[in-house]
Structures are given as C-alpha cells and as structure tokens.
Amino acid sequence: MKNRINEILEGKRKYFTDIADYIWANPELAYREYKSAKALKDAMVECGFEVTENLAGIETAFKGQFGSGHPVIGFLGEFDALAGLSQESLNAEKCPIVPGAPGHGCGHNAIGTGCLAAAVAMKELMEEYKLPGTVIVYGCPAEEQGCGKSFMTREGVFSELDVALAPHPSDANNIMGVSMLANIQAEFTFYGQAAHAAAMPHMGRSALDAADLMIVGVQFLREHIVQEARIHHAYIDAGGTSPNVVQAQAKLLFYIRAPKGYQVKEIFARVQDVAKGAAIMTGTTWKCEIKSGMTDLLNNDVLGKVSEEAWAEVGETQFSEKAYEVAKLLAPAVGNPEAKDVLDKSVPKYVRIPVAMPGSTDVGDVSYVVPTVMYMYAAETKGTPGHSWQLVAQSGTELMHDGMMHNAKVMALVGMKLMQNPELVKQAKEEFDSYGVEYDCLIPDDVKPEAQAE
Ligand SMILES: [Zn+2]
Numbered sequence: 001m002k003n004r005i006n007e008i009l010e011g012k013r014k015y016f017t018d019i020a021d022y023i024w025a026n027p028e029l030a031y032r033e034y035k036s037a038k039a040l041k042d043a044m045v046e047c048g049f050e051v052t053e054n055l056a057g058i059e060t061a062f063k064g065q066f067g068s069g070h071p072v073i074g075f076l077g078e079f080d081a082l083a084g085l086s087q088e089s090l091n092a093e094k095c096p097i098v099p100g101a102p103g104h105g106c107g108h109n110a111i112g113t114g115c116l117a118a119a120v121a122m123k124e125l126m127e128e129y130k131l132p133g134t135v136i137v138y139g140c141p142a143e144e145q146g147c148g149k150s151f152m153t154r155e156g157v158f159s160e161l162d163v164a165l166a167p168h169p170s171d172a173n174n175i176m177g178v179s180m181l182a183n184i185q186a187e188f189t190f191y192g193q194a195a196h197a198a199a200m201p202h203m204g205r206s207a208l209d210a211a212d213l214m215i216v217g218v219q220f221l222r223e224h225i226v227q228e229a230r231i232h233h234a235y236i237d238a239g240g241t242s243p244n245v246v247q248a249q250a251k252l253l254f255y256i257r258a259p260k261g262y263q264v265k266e267i268f269a270r271v272q273d274v275a276k277g278a279a280i281m282t283g284t285t286w287k288c289e290i291k292s293g294m295t296d297l298l299n300n301d302v303l304g305k306v307s308e309e310a311w312a313e314v315g316e317t318q319f320s321e322k323a324y325e326v327a328k329l330l331a332p333a334v335g336n337p338e339a340k341d342v343l344d345k346s347v348p349k350y351v352r353i354p355v356a357m358p359g360s361t362d363v364g365d366v367s368y369v370v371p372t373v374m375y376m377y378a379a380e381t382k383g384t385p386g387h388s389w390q391l392v393a394q395s396g397t398e399l400m401h402d403g404m405m406h407n408a409k410v411m412a413l414v415g416m417k418l419m420q421n422p423e424l425v426k427q428a429k430e431e432f433d434s435y436g437v438e439y440d441c442l443i444p445d446d447v448k449p450e451a452q453a454e
Helices: 001-010 011-026 034-046 108-128 148-154 207-224 259-280 301-314 321-334 361-366 389-395 398-420 422-432
Strands: 051-052 062-068 074-077 133-140 163-170 180-193 231-239 249-258 284-296 372-378
Touching: 001 011, 001 108, 001 301, 001 398, 011 034, 011 398, 034 051, 034 062, 034 108, 034 133, 074 108, 074 398, 108 133, 108 163, 108 398, 133 148, 148 231, 148 284, 148 301, 148 361, 163 361, 163 398, 180 207, 180 259, 207 231, 207 249, 207 259, 249 259, 259 284, 284 301, 301 372, 301 398, 301 422, 321 389, 321 398, 361 372, 389 398, 398 422
Parallel strands: 074 133, 074 163, 163 372
Antiparallel strands: 051 062, 062 133, 180 249, 180 284, 231 249
16 A cells, blocks of 8 residues: 555656645735635646535635545645745745745645645545545645634534544654644724824823733733743734824734633633723723634544554655755754754654643644644754744755655555544544534634735
8 A cells, every 4th residue: 555655646746746836936825825726726626636616605715525425534735825934945045035925934835735645645546446435635725824724614614524634844753642722813902092192192092002001911911821821912003103193093913822722712801801901091992803713732542543553654754865955955044054964754653742832723623523633744954943934945845845745645544544444433533522522613703714914
C-alpha cells in the first residue's frame, strides 16, 4: 500500500507542487481567496472529484468528493494568506514583492494542495481495491482571521464525516496530542462627543479615554483569570490624528483565549464589564460585536495511534538537496547563523499531553463534531517563526514541496488504513463519544463571515 501511494504521488508530484506554487504566488486574504479556491476546484474536477461550491453560504468554501457510503473520511484544506507579509521567495533579507501586500507566512498554500494530493492517492487505491467509502477534500477559507471552519461547523458542513484529518506545515514533525486554546474575537466600540480639546474640553466626552481605560482595566483583570488564558488587543480606530479634537469614536479588537470554551465565555463577560466601567467613567457609550470564535482542540488517541503507525511505515521525510539548500539559506535569518541541523525529518510518536498550546485553530470546532487528528509536518528550516517573512521566503520552494508531499503520503496511508479497517473508525467514534462533549459554537448565530480588509 505504502509503495503504491508513493508511486501515485511521485508520478503526480509536479501537478501538485505547481498548484501550491500558484497559490503562493497569488496570496489572498480571508474570504477573498477566489484564485486559490478556483485553482483547487479546477484540480478537483480534473482529478475526478465531484465539486460542491458555496458551503455554509461562503463563496470560497467548497468540497470535492469521491466514492459513496462509509467510512467518510475528510481532509481539511486551507489556502488563505496573511496581511502585510509579501516577501520574495529564496531571499534571506526582508524584501517584499509588493510592500504591504499579503504573503503565505503560514504555508497554507501547501495545506489545501497536500490534502488534495492525499485524496487523489486514496481515490486511485479505492478504485484499485474496489473499496466502498467516501473521501472528501474541503476547501476551508479564512483560517487566519475569520475562522472559516467554525462557521462551516456551525452550519453542519462536517457532520457528514466519520473522521477528519487536518495537516499544517511547521518546522518539526508532530502528531498533535495536545489541545489548543478556545478563542473569542470581539470588537469594542466607544462613542463620545467631539469638542475643542483646549477651548471646550468640558463639552467633550473622549472615546479614546474609554478605550485606554478599558485596556488598563483588562490589564488588572489578567491577574485574576486562569493562568493559561490569554487576552490581547489592537486599536482598530484610535479616534483620529488630531489631539485638539476630543476623540468621538474609538474601537478595539480583543482576542480572549482560554483552554475551554466556557472559560472564554466567563472571561469575555468580565471583559464586557470592564468596557462598561470604562464607558461609565468617561461618559461615553459602547457596543461589543463578536467577530469570530473557535473552540479548543479535542484529540483522538485511536486516530493518533493509526497515524503513528502510518508515519512509521512511510518513514523519515525525504528532503532533497535543494530543500537543504533552502533551509541553510534561511537558517541565519531565523537565529541559526551556522546553519547546522536545519531540518527535522524524524518520525514522530503520538503522545497525548493534557495541556493546551498557546494558540488557537478553527480545526477545534471540527474536532467537536467528528473524531479529528491534526498533523504538523516539517517543511521549514528549524526555528522559523510562524507568520513571518522568513516563512514566506520558504513556503513556495522545494522545501515546502518535500514536506507537503511526504505528509500527503502519510495522510493517504492513514486514510487507507481506515478505509480497509472500519473497526478503527468505529473505535475512533467510540472514543469521541466517551468524551461526552457537546459542540457549543462560540460565534453567535447571527454573526456572519466578513471578508478581511485589503
Ligand atoms: Zn496556519
């Protein structure tokens, strides 16, 4: 099985790496990923998958499906880029292609593409072995800023699945046995009264003062929440650039994170109280709008162990000479001046550790409705920070290709093990059921996805 997967994927290698490179060269922001989505949809049709568009009413959410009946195995493919990270490929100096434009600083150009590659290998093998079952690749927009999968999960898109697989490039190989933080993203807007700041200050009510006081209040709140929680903010609107006008409006965006959704909700309620207090102190009014949210990530030991087995069979990541050249070129720019030990090709074990990594993913929502396994695969020089120009410089190169194709082989083998042994799928479901969790989407029903501003 492993050898056939290798043959199929190596035979189509350029087909897939060209798609990843095309998406890298056309970086698009949340819910505006039209070119990237089209490239993946066209490829799905070409590879014999039935495509459904506009999932959950989102223009850039789609799926490609092959086969029928159970098990139903789904891959979660992403393809969105990050704002302001434009960067030349293979340049170890910061050098944007278009200053201020987006760039693939998280390697998502390889995620949707790698998922498609894995599914194509599975399709061919299901045909060869005449196996029943369904394989679905989902085009999941807006992972970075907008939680596409949370909206899709809320609308029931993934309820058709028996198992979900979610890959992500990284600087190390890992089968995720840890959770990630649940998260609510909300905007707080304060409304005051404009007035001449020197001549008529008593007539003014400063929205900027309210925003500042809210930040101070949240700062004191941080000491009295669970240790693992994280709260951070950005000024979206500081009320203008004239100190001599009392600022009539100001807006803050807060991310509130904690290991579990109920903790996030509790802290969010207290942050709202802080906003209310800031408004009272300043004689302003305020409103709060939730923009998006995601749950924590549930692991599945059955899927983790099957993945460990499959990874061991596929073996270490086979990095080419060119991949090593890329890794060595970028190593000094990420704090490895001697460019030693630049790539992780190890075969990971699945280890469950009951902690939450200090980050969040919208794969979490999917993991609350279907047994899910998440992979991090090495495709970057060691030490590369996420969301960085250094990563953009590597994510459209042979280094990313090698990592992506290796992971596609692992995922295809995991998928085939599950297809050939439905008992494993049953066990994964039993484990999932044993958690007794209920999906509680942190995004209110009336909140819709919003395209990210250019
Ligand atoms: Zn990412």
